[in-house]
Amino acid sequence: MHGIIFSQLRNYAQARLGERGWESLLREAKLPARVYLAFQSYPDTDAVALCGAASRLLGCSIRDVLEDVGEFMVPGLMKIYGAFIQPGWSVLEVIEHAERIHEKVRRDPHATPPRLECHRVEPHTVRVVYSSPRKLCGLGIGFVRGLASTLNQRVEVQERQCVHEGASHCEFIVKRMG
Structure with a gap:
């Protein structure tokens, strides 16, 4: 997984768990103290372990942590990738x-974002297939x-279907309100 995600996880841990949140998260995940460099690649298992640790420390589901992390990291990623928008x-x-x-992000050989199929199905609605x-x-x-x-x-x-419930891919509908 791309190091930028780990940088965002570190920021998330400090925001949600306090100044020593990152160290607590690494300890709970049983990972060595280390610096994840933004433009390097790291094992997916580290990210999974960190999200599991955050789930335990915050007392919520891994799914809730993932959604919260995703929401949290947008401002930081916009600073890096906002020029593409x-x-x-x-x-x-x-x-x-x-x-x-x-596709532009994948120019970095360390970046492997998910494959997405996104289609406008109504004027205010987009269907997303995540694989x-x-x-x-x-x-x-x-x-x-x-x-x-x-x-x-x-x-x-x-969410219409999810791999965590046996589907071959995830599908969700995004509707803009107002």
């Missing part, structure tokens, strides 16, 4: 263009909510 795009337009943005062996669909749903919040828009996200 056209001024004036709505949250739905950003989602529709997400795979094209991912990734990481099965971090909660992160994507949180990201959609964080993106909407960052763009001062409201959305409703409805």
Whole structure:
């Protein structure tokens, strides 16, 4: 997994668990103290262990942690990748263009974002199909909510199917409200 995600997890841990949150998270995940560099690649198992540790420390489900992390990391990722987003795009337009943005992100050999199929199904609705062996669909749903919040828009996200319930891929509907 890309080091930027670990940088965001560190910021998340400090925001949710306090100044020593990152150290607590590493200890709970049974990972050695180390610095995750933004443009390096690290084992997916480290991210899974960190999210599991956050779940235990925060007393909530891993799914809730993933959604919260996804929402939390949008402002930081916008600073890095915001240039790929056209001024004036709505949250739905950003989602529709997400795979094209991912193609640009994949130019970094360490980055392996999920594959997304995003299609406008109604004027205010986009269908998202998420496929990734990481099965971090909660992160994507949180990201959609964080993106909407960052763009001062409201959305409703409805999950239609999920790999965690036996589906071959995840599918959710994003509807812009108002």
